[in-house]
Amino acid sequence: MPTTPELPVVIVGAGPIGLAAAAHLVERGLEPLVLEGGSSAGAAVREWSHVRLFSPWAEVTDEAAEKLLAPTGWTRPDGAAYPTGGDWAEQYLQPLADVLGDHDRDRVRFGTTVTGVSRAGRDRVVDTDREDQPFVVHIRTADGHEERLHARAVIDASGTWTTPSPAGASGLPALGERAAADRITYRVPDLNDPSVRARYAGKRTAVVGSGASAFTALAYLADLAKSDDGTGTKAVWVLRRGISGSTFGGGEADQLPARGALGLAAKAAVDQGHAEAVTGFRTDAVERADDGRLVLVGEDGQRLEPVDEVIVLTGFRPDLSFLSELRLDLDVRLQAPVELAPLIDPNQHSCGTVYPHGHRELSHPEQGVYLVGVKSYGRAPTFLALTGYEQVRSVVAALAGDLDSADRVELTLPETGVCKGGGLLTTPETEADTEADAEGCCAPEPTLVEIGTPAATASTGDTTPTGGCCG
Incomplete structure (x- = not known):
């Protein structure tokens, strides 16, 4: 040796x-x-x-x-x-x-x-x-x-890419989560891929998570819903907490324009009716409906309407x-x-x-x-x-x-920072048009946001991020 x-x-x-x-x-x-x-x-x-x-x-x-x-x-x-x-x-x-x-x-x-x-x-x-x-x-x-x-x-x-966190709010897979693997993914889907696009087009999809990756998925599904082949596409955004002004990041005040634009796109997906938000929901079980679709069951016994697909983006x-x-x-x-x-x-x-x-x-x-x-x-x-x-x-x-x-550790970070997650596939010119002149990566003080869907009532909830910088 x-x-x-x-x-x-x-x-x-x-x-x-x-x-x-x-x-x-x-x-x-x-x-x-x-x-x-x-x-x-x-x-x-x-x-x-x-x-x-x-x-x-x-x-x-x-x-x-x-x-x-x-x-x-x-x-x-x-x-x-x-x-x-x-x-x-x-x-x-x-x-x-x-x-x-x-x-x-x-x-x-x-x-x-x-x-x-x-x-x-x-x-x-x-x-x-x-x-x-x-x-x-x-x-x-x-x-x-x-x-x-x-x-x-x-x-x-x-890294951590090979070990995504599960949908289960306890940190363990929800009951039935593994058995439903054929309809669950733990990655942001590439909707430019025809086979992947067909999987979500016209379908009802639950997006579990509250960080940058969840924003990206919501924005992608909203774009699909507005396309010719996406009629009937609907997202159900499942959050373990409530919704406040900081939920969507800094928006136009974010010092990272790409991140701010992403949060605004996710908010628009909800405001325009392409996604409905379910807050304070902690997934306990995943069950099969008679037609093969999936039903998410909360720890309090609440059952969501069946969905065709589930995208779990709760971190790594x-x-x-x-x-x-x-x-x-x-x-x-x-x-x-x-x-x-x-x-x-x-x-x-x-x-x-x-x-x-x-x-x-x-x-x-x-x-x-x-x-x-x-x-x-x-x-x-x-x-x-x-x-x-x-x-x-x-x-x-x-x-x-x-x-x-x-x-002699020397490091100067953008004040907003960049966390795990990504931006939308927009052009640099579009991103550069966004104003970015306020402090911090999140809104400085939480404020209530009117979402426009009965399921998206603002309430207090878990403050532990499940993904993204301030997710």
């Missing part, structure tokens, strides 16, 4: 933050090894390729990555333009992965799933010489072959299963590093009020392992790419022994 300093730093995930970590390692003269379960860079991003980001190009590329790309002739797209997920993957992430793997260097391995991480010869119980042992990383390739690798450190940037959570042999110190509520959790608590912070943080807040009792990117936020929905890039810059500096740089 090579000595620990000779081993690579293993990075789990070839998404934006994982590849940025690899770029910083190369800049520092350290060898990265990126392990990606998908077949290409940004595999998770590609699954929402039809959704536009709230952040412009200037905020979704990393400085070290740009330096690595520059000799190849790559130039960053217009910094003021808003990429879709597909743009981000094709125009930035894939070229970055290609240059990292150039010159026959096996720095990025696709089709490689990490199944376990531990210390060589030490389970989580054993103390003796623990910190002197390299990390052991178990992997499974696309053809089912199992392999064991060794690493000097592990940076987990695998980290997959910690393959890290079970490591000594991690995670907050009991958010499942984020315990030092980071109070800085990102969605009950206290929106995207723009998250404090700059780096390797110290991301450290664990198991020295040399870091959860970064959206995975570091656990269940908090307030993450944005700029934060992740600064995280890995600090972490890599610490791994290189440059603690002065690692501790």
Whole structure:
């Protein structure tokens, strides 16, 4: 076995933050090894390729990555333009992965799933010489072959995309939710895809969730309802809380025009009758009607009218299963590093009020392992790419022994911030026309909103975000 300093730093995930970590390692003269379960860079991003980001190009590329790309002739797209997920993957992430793997260097391995991480010869119980042992990383390739690798450190940037939260208000799947999987999706549907469009056209669809992704789905379904092939399309917006002025974000006062426009589009979907809002509804069960449609049943016994489809957009959570042999110190509520959790608590912070943080807040009792990117936020929905890039810059500096740089965490965020979720497929010119001159990402004070549908009465409810910055 090579000595620990000779081993690579293993990075789990070839998404934006994982590849940025690899770029910083190369800049520092350290060898990265990126392990990606998908077949290409940004595999998770590609699954929402039809959704536009709230952040412009200037905020979704990393400085070290740009330096690595520059000799190849790559130039960053217009910094003021808003990429879709597909743009981000094709125009930035894939070229970055290609240059990292150039010159026959096996720095990025696709089709490689990490199944376990531990210390060589030490389970989580054993103390003796623990910190002197390299990390052991178990992997499974696309053809089912199992392999064991060794690493000097592990940076987990695998994200949360594969573990969406369920419809059940308890955090567990509602009774019957798994059995109804044929009519339930946990992603914003791509209604430009003819087969997907046919699934929702003319149908009654429940959208469960109150964040940016739910806004996007409502807006998409409203557009479908107004199209020639969408006659009869109807959305039922299921919220666990009531509706106030902050429900739809900052609107025209949002300092991120794309996000503000999205909230206004969701509100318009309700105001124009394309969606009806059901508030204070906590899903307890999903039942089949006699005609095969689904009936959502609340904890109080309330039964909604049958729907043809259900779109569950209640956030995501980290997959910690393959890290079970490591000594991690995670907050009991958010499942984020315990030092980071109070800085990102969605009950206290929106995207723009998250404090700059780096390797110290991301450290664990198991020295040399870091959860970064959206995975570091656990269940908090307030993450944005700029934060992740600064995280890995600090972490890599610490791994290189440059603690002065690692501790000098510098991050300037848009005051409104950009959280998980995306904008509508509008043109940058349209987005730029929206006024954005007030403070904060949400309305400064909650005010009641007249929705125009009997089901959408304003009431107090759960204030825990289920997705998006202030969702």
